[in-house]
Amino acid sequence: xxxxxxxxxxxxxxxxxxxxxxxxxxxxxxxxxxxxxxxxxxxxxxxxxxxxxxxxxxxxxxxxxxxxxxxxxxxxxxxxxxxxxxxxxxxxxxxxxxxxxxxxxxxxxxxxxxxxxxxxxxxxxxxxxxxxxxxxxxxxxxxxxxxxxxxxxxxxxxxxxxxxxxxxxxxxxxxxxxxxxxxxxxxxxxxxxxxxxxxxxxxxxxxxxxxxxxxxxxxxxxxxxxxxxxxxxxxxxxxxxxxxxxxxxxxxxxxxxxxxxxxxxxxxxxxxxxxxxxxxxxxxxxxxxxxxxxxxxxxxxxxxxxxxxxxxxxxxxxxxxxxxxxxxxxxxxxxxxxxxxxxxxxxxxxxxxxxxx
Amino acid sequence: xxxxxxxxxxxxxxxxxxxxxxxxxxxxxxxxxxxxxxxxxxxxxxxxxxxxxxxxxxxxxxxxxxxxxxxxxxxxxxxxxxxxxxxxxxxxxxxxxxxxxxxxxxxxxxxxxxxxxxxxxxxxxxxxxxxxxxxxxxxxxxxxxxxxxxxxxxxxxxxxxxxxxxxxxxxxxxxxxxxxxxxxxxxxxxxxxxxxxxxxxxxxxxxxxxxxxxxxxxxxxxxxxxxxxxxxxxxxxxxxxxxxxxxxxxxxxxxxxxxxxxxxxxxxxxxxxxxxxxxxxxxxxxxxxxxxxxxxxxxxxxxxxxxxxxxxxxxxxxxxxxxxxxxxxxxxxxxxxxxxxxxxxxxxxxxxxxxxxxxxxxxxxxxxxxxxxxxxxxxxxxxxxxxxxxxxxxxxxxxxxxxxxxxxxxxxxxxxxxxxxxxxxxxxxxxxxxxxxxxxxxxxxxxxxxxxxxxxxxxxxxxxx
Numbered sequence: 092x093x094x095x096x097x098x099x100x101x102x103x104x105x106x107x108x109x110x111x112x113x114x115x116x117x118x119x120x121x122x123x124x125x126x127x128x129x130x131x132x133x134x135x136x137x138x139x140x141x142x143x144x145x146x147x148x149x150x151x152x153x154x155x156x157x158x159x160x161x162x163x164x165x166x167x168x169x170x171x172x173x174x175x176x177x178x179x180x181x182x183x184x185x186x187x188x189x190x191x192x193x194x195x196x197x198x199x200x201x202x203x204x205x206x207x208x209x210x211x212x213x214x215x216x217x218x219x220x221x222x223x224x225x226x227x228x229x230x231x232x233x234x235x236x237x238x239x240x241x242x243x244x245x246x247x248x249x250x251x252x253x254x255x256x257x258x259x260x261x262x263x264x265x266x267x268x269x270x271x272x273x274x275x276x277x278x279x280x281x282x283x284x285x286x287x288x289x290x291x292x293x294x295x296x297x298x299x300x301x302x303x304x305x306x307x308x309x310x311x312x313x314x315x316x317x318x319x320x321x322x323x324x325x326x327x328x329x330x331x332x333x334x335x336x337x338x339x340x341x342x343x344x345x346x347x348x349x350x351x352x353x354x355x356x357x358x359x360x361x362x363x364x365x366x367x368x369x370x371x372x373x374x375x376x377x378x379x380x381x382x383x384x385x386x387x388x389x390x391x392x393x394x395x396x397x398x399x400x401x402x403x404x405x406x407x408x409x410x411x412x413x414x415x416x417x418x419x420x421x422x423x424x425x426x427x428x429x430x431x432x433x434x435x436x437x438x439x440x441x442x443x444x445x446x447x448x
Numbered sequence: 449x450x451x452x453x454x455x456x457x458x459x460x461x462x463x464x465x466x467x468x469x470x471x472x473x474x475x476x477x478x479x480x481x482x483x484x485x486x487x488x489x490x491x492x493x494x495x496x497x498x499x500x501x502x503x504x505x506x507x508x509x510x511x512x513x514x515x516x517x518x519x520x521x522x523x524x525x526x527x528x529x530x531x532x533x534x535x536x537x538x539x540x541x542x543x544x545x546x547x548x549x550x551x552x553x554x555x556x557x558x559x560x561x562x563x564x565x566x567x568x569x570x571x572x573x574x575x576x577x578x579x580x581x582x583x584x585x586x587x588x589x590x591x592x593x594x595x596x597x598x599x600x601x602x603x604x605x606x607x608x609x610x611x612x613x614x615x616x617x618x619x620x621x622x623x624x625x626x627x628x629x630x631x632x633x634x635x636x637x638x639x640x641x642x643x644x645x646x647x648x649x650x651x652x653x654x655x656x657x658x659x660x661x662x663x664x665x666x667x668x669x670x671x672x673x674x675x676x677x678x679x680x681x682x683x684x685x686x687x688x689x690x691x692x693x694x695x696x697x698x699x700x701x702x703x704x705x706x707x708x709x710x711x712x713x714x715x716x717x718x719x720x721x722x723x724x725x726x727x728x729x730x731x732x733x734x735x736x737x738x739x740x741x742x743x744x745x746x747x748x749x750x751x752x753x754x755x756x757x758x759x760x761x762x763x764x765x766x767x768x769x770x771x772x773x774x775x776x777x778x779x780x781x782x783x784x785x786x787x788x789x790x791x792x793x794x795x796x797x798x799x800x801x802x803x804x805x806x807x808x809x810x811x812x813x814x815x816x817x818x819x820x821x822x823x824x825x826x827x828x829x830x831x832x833x834x835x836x837x838x839x840x841x842x843x844x845x846x847x848x849x850x851x852x853x854x855x856x857x858x859x860x861x862x863x864x865x866x867x868x869x870x871x872x873x874x875x876x877x878x879x880x881x882x883x884x885x886x887x888x889x890x891x892x893x894x895x896x897x898x899x900x901x902x903x904x905x906x907x908x909x910x911x912x913x
Contacts, residue, residue, distance in 0.1 A: 155606065155614030162609060162901070167893055175902045179890045257764075282764050302764065304877050305869075306819035329818045331880065334783065338882040338907070339817035368815055372884045375903035377785045379609045396888065409888065 093264035093275065099357045099421035100285055101259035102293035104252075105245035107195035107360055107416040108225060108236045109213055114191025115230035124149055126184060126387040127161055130174075133182040134166045162379060165389075175378040178371070178392035186390040188398060189229035195238070196222035196416035197346035197362045200401070208400070214360075215348075221414035222362065224370070227398040231386040238358075238418050244385060248336050256333035258285040258299055261357070261421055263320060263349070273314050276322055276347065279426075280307035280331055295355070298425040307331045311345065320349040328363060337373040341366060343402070343412060355423050362416035364402060367395040370413065483632065483654075484752040485517065485842045486561045488552050489525070489573060489580075491632050491751075492518040492801070492844075493860075498590035499800025500598040501611050510798045512648055515633040517575065520841055522589035522801075522861075525549055525580045529626040533577035534564050546581040546627070548572040575630055589802065589861075592629060595620045599802075609901060610785065635748065641700050641715070643693075646748055650795075651767040652734035653759060653913040654750035657717060659724060662731030665691060665746040667720035676742065687736070688743060690714040691722040717746055734767065751913075752843035754857060756833060757864070759913050762876050766795055769859060769911040771866060774873030776910055777833060779862035780807050782898040783882070783905040796879065796909045801861030806898035809850045809863045812906055814883035814896065823869050826883060830908065832856040833864040864911055882907040 120126070124145050131141045144160050147153040163171035165180030174181050194210030202209065203219035210220040228234040236242035241249075258281040265274035281299035288294040301308075307330050311322040328345040332338060342363030349359035375381060375388045382388050399410035485491060492498070494514040517525045526546065531537055538546050551563040551571040560576045573580045585594030597618055601607060606615035623629075635646045635655060649656045649664050657665040666688070668675075676684065693705040693713045702718045715722040723743060725736030737745050738761060753759075757777070760770035769777040782803045813826035823829050835855040839847045846858040857864045867878030884905040885894040896904045 154612070155608060158608045158612065158614070167890075172893060173901065176900055176904050177887060177893050179887055180893070306877065306881070327818060331819075334880075334882060334905075334907070338880070338905075339819060341818040366815075368884055368886045369817065371886055372882075372903040372905055376783060376905065377610075378902035380785070381902065407888070 094266045095268045096262060096264040097268055097351075098260060098262040098424050098426045100281070100293050100297065100299060100424035101261065101419055101421045102253075102285070102356075103241070103418070103420035104249050104259070105236075105241040105418050106224065106228070106234065107222070107238065107362075107418040108229060108234060108242050109193050109195055110229065110235040110237060110242075111191050111193065114189050114193075115187050116190050117187070119230045119232055119235065120186050120386060120390075123383065123386065126186075126390060127164075130164055130181055130184050130387065130389065131160065133184065134164055136160075158379065161382075173378075175375050175382075175388050178375070178389040181389035183393040184387055184390045186387065186394055187230040188394055189226045191229075194220055194222045194225045194229075194416075195360055195418070196220045196225070196414065197348075197360075199344055199346065199362065199364060199414050221400065222416045223398040223400045223413045224365065224395075224415035227394040227413065228391070231391075233385055241418070247384060251335050252333045253285050253293075254287075255335065256284070256331075257281045257302060258283060258293075259330065260299055260301065260424065260426060261359075261419075262426065265315065268315065271314070271316050273312065274320055276311045276313045276320065276349070278307070278309040278328070278330060280304065293422045293424075295422040296425065298427050300427045304331070306339070309345075311347070313347070318350060320347070322347045325363075328361070334376075337365075337369050339369075341369060342415070357419075357421040357423075359419040359421075360416055361419060362414070364400075364412035365415045366402075366411055367399045367413040368411070370415075371395055480654075480747045481749045482752055483749050483843055486551075486558065486573065487555045487840055488520055488550070489561075490518050490520060490522065490841050490843060490846065491515055492522045492524070492589055494524065494590050494592060494629070495596075496590075496598050498588075498596075498598060498802050499798065500588075500590070500596075500602040500802045501800070510800070512650070513634060514629075514631065515648070517580070517630040517632055518589070519549060519582060520846075522805075523582050523586045524590075524592055525582060525630040527575065527578040527580060527628050527630050529628070531579050534562070534574065536564065536566055536572060536579040538579070538581065539567055545584050547584055549580040549582055578630075580630055589805070593621060593623060593627075603899065638748070639701050641693075641698060641703050643691075643715075644703070647731065649734050649745065650732050650913055651759075652737055652745045652747070652750075653753065654745070655748045656734075657722070657746040657748065658731065659691065663724060663728050664731075664734050664736070665717075666723045666725055666736050666743045667717055667746045668723060668743050669720065669741075684740070687726050687739070688723045689726060691724055720746075722746060737767075752845060754835065754839065754842075754845055756835065756857060757845075757859075760873055762874050762910070765876055765879065765910055765912075767913055768876065769864065769913055770873065771833065775866055776870055776874075776876050776878075777859075778830070778865045778867055778878055778908045779804060779859070779911045780811065780830075780865065781862070781907055781909050782807070782896065782900065783902075783907060785902060795912045799860050799862070799912070803898045804858065804860065804862030807863070807906070808897075809848045809856050810897060811865075812897045814885040814904075814906065816883045817881065820869075820878075820881050820883070829868040830865045830878075831868070833866060859911055862911060865908070867908070876910050878908050879910045880907065 128141050128145050148157045165172040165174040165177050167180050172180050193213045198219040199221040206219045211218050212220045233244040234242045260279045262277040280302045282302050283299050286294045286297045312324045313322040325344045328342040330340045332340050345363045347361045351357050374385050374391050399413040402412035404411050493512045497510040497512045551573045557563050562574045563571050564574050583593050588596045588599045601613040608614050645658045647658045693715045704716050705713050706716050708714050727735040758770050760774050762768050835847050835857045841847050844860050848856045848858050850856050869877040882905050885896050887894045896906050
């Protein structure tokens with residue numbers, strides 16, 4: 092058994108964005124009204140009709156006509172179909188993607204600086220960084236941000252998710268966590284929801300129970316070197332998540348680097364290859380509602396499909412996974428070994444700890 | 449909602465005992481009546497509780513405050529005030545609007561279910577002597593005299609995004625004079641002392657006494673009128689809270705009071721002391737059920753359950769339907785967009801019988817996430833809960849016929865399944881697992897079997913009572 096163990100509860104989870112003013116060619120993608128107009132014209136709608144519809148859209152009138160035209164802007168054998176269910180039936184609107192030099196993440200494919208599509212990590216200055224998810228989404232307004240100011244999309248998503256799903260737990264174990272050496276890094280899901288402080292952030296030093304469900308249990312061997320913990324075995328990562336986002340976070344060829352701040356909080360970048368169909372589901376499952384917060388859903392479908400860079404489908408040859416990196420912030424927590432030792436109070440409206448969740 | 453007003457006005461006061469069979473005649477134990485419907489008749493929640501909506505803002509529990517008797521297709525049944533006991537006066541044109549509910553060959557009367565012979569010689573079911581009818585324009589489950597606001601709003605031609613409805617203002621037509629929906633619930637003919645209510649308690653799969661806040665009440669076996677020794681200041685006493693009566697208690701029907709040793713005047717029901725369970729933190733829960741054999745839910749009536757199905761308990765999601773061996777049962781469901789999340793809530797996402805019926809006995813397997821894919825093919829790891837060839841629908845349970853001709857149990861519209869990843873009772877390792885469908889071929893459309901208005905996905909959820 093390791094001499095030292097430190098656990099954390101995840102307070103923040105967001106796409107690792109590194110937005111710069113000039114990282115999108117000619118500026119970011121236009122507003123939804125322009126995207127809608129382009130796509131409606133591309134499926135054969137008369138220009139005057141499009142102009143009328145967009146006028147209604149902007150003035151928030153004729154909602155049924157606008158709602159119907161936008162939702163059913165896909166075409167199949169000449170007939171309208173739901174564009175969110177079947178984005179492949181809308182012509183590619185060719186949204187812009189990031190062309191800048193920098194992006195957070197990991198050298199997942201091992202090509203290093205020989206990879207022409209790769210970024211340079213602004214934290215580590217490592218070259219050959221694979222983060223095509225950031226490349227794909229980074230020119231949409233809602234996905235622009237930094238590790239300090241997360242993208243708007245992620246504020247919306249994570250702040251909803253963390254209050255409506257069992258907490259995520261991270262545990263680091265080793266002989267002496269203050270020194271370089273091997274460690275074991277474990278990701279679990281709790282039975283309890285994250286306990287908040289009066290600022291709405293995770294309260295430190297609360298005790299959680301681990302959900303025995305194997306779908307959210309991950310153990311990685313790693314090491315601490317120069318104060319940074321990394322994983323040294325790059326297995327696949329899986330973690331259940333409220334389906335408001337991706338219902339299950341799957342990262343293949345999992346990478347991690349983690350640091351502990353002076354205030355005892357923990358930050359990490361995690362990454363790997365993620366099946367892009369999962370991401371499409373998350374971005375598109377709310378249909379029109381999600382489109383308003385994210386951008387053209389068919390446009391996102393094509394961005395993900397085109398920027399996917401791994402795991403080619405043996406039948407079609409097209410890549411089924413996209414390199415991705417996420418930012419985690421966490422605070423110290425305790426993990427109960429027995430249900431009766433839980434100290435944390437249940438979140439409002441939940442059942443008492445030790446009984447039903 | 450307009451529909452509700454009509455129904456409240458038209459509710460037939462029902463005696464739950466009308467549809468009951470005695471469950472237990474064991475000495476010292478109260479008999480808990482079971483609501484079992486006769487051949488050809490089931491029960492269905494009305495209106496919103498049918499769950500036609502596919503894009504709600506929050507994962508609120510669908511209110512099941514109106515449950516009607518229905519035919520096997522879920523179409524609402526009615527009674528007519530002018531029918532004398534045991535006879536139908538609705539004939540000729542009337543019978544074209546109000547379709548007599550036929551009693552199939554072999555239908556056997558029992559309890560207050562009877563079979564009458566119509567003037568033309570055909571057989572018709574009757575409840576408490578009142579012949580039962582369907583309405584000719586009822587075509588969707590939950591519809592009342594041809595009107596189904598939730599269906600029109602969510603699946604009609606003028607339905608918009610996330611429950612937006614763009615048609616003219618809807619107003620439910622008035623119930624024709626003398627006609628009533630044949631209601632199982634609400635129960636309106638019980639005389640109750642102040643402080644008592646009767647509610648459906650889904651966790652307990654039945655109708656039970658509750659306190660004034662709707663929390664479930666329990667009774668202790670009559671032959672143990674004094675708490676066991678463990679309750680003298682022990683954890684038991686903290687779990688079971690005597691339901692106190694006014695200091696001057698009034699006996700009423702089955703209700704009376706008893707003076708406890710600690711001076712508290714406690715209610716009794718049918719001679720058994722009444723308690724609340726400290727772990728029930730909201731209405732509709734029955735966390736105390738099964739905790740201790742001395743206490744049981746203060747049932748007014750229990751719903752029918754086939755021998756293959758029981759109610760079990762999970763560590764994190766409360767009560768769940770299980771196999772007879774205690775293994776968790778699941779339902780196949782359509783993804784639902786909910787601002788509040790909801791899929792992790794106790795009892796999971798609210799049931800939508802309409803979606804369950806859309807999906808039927810098909811798994812509609814799509815792209816699995818890693819945790820499921822590593823366990824095996826979706827068609828293998830999910831197995832149907834089979835029913836006997838001669839199994840009959842009753843109450844909320846339906847019997848679906850599979851493509852291979854075998855029968856499968858369904859509950860509230862959802863076919864029931866077991867999961868190969870569960871190893872012991874209480875496991876819910878398949879709960880909240882998704883698979884998605886996305887086509888990259890513009891000539892191939894995806895359709896997961898039920899209506900979606902975003903990217904398409906189905907998920908497996910625990911089947912809650």
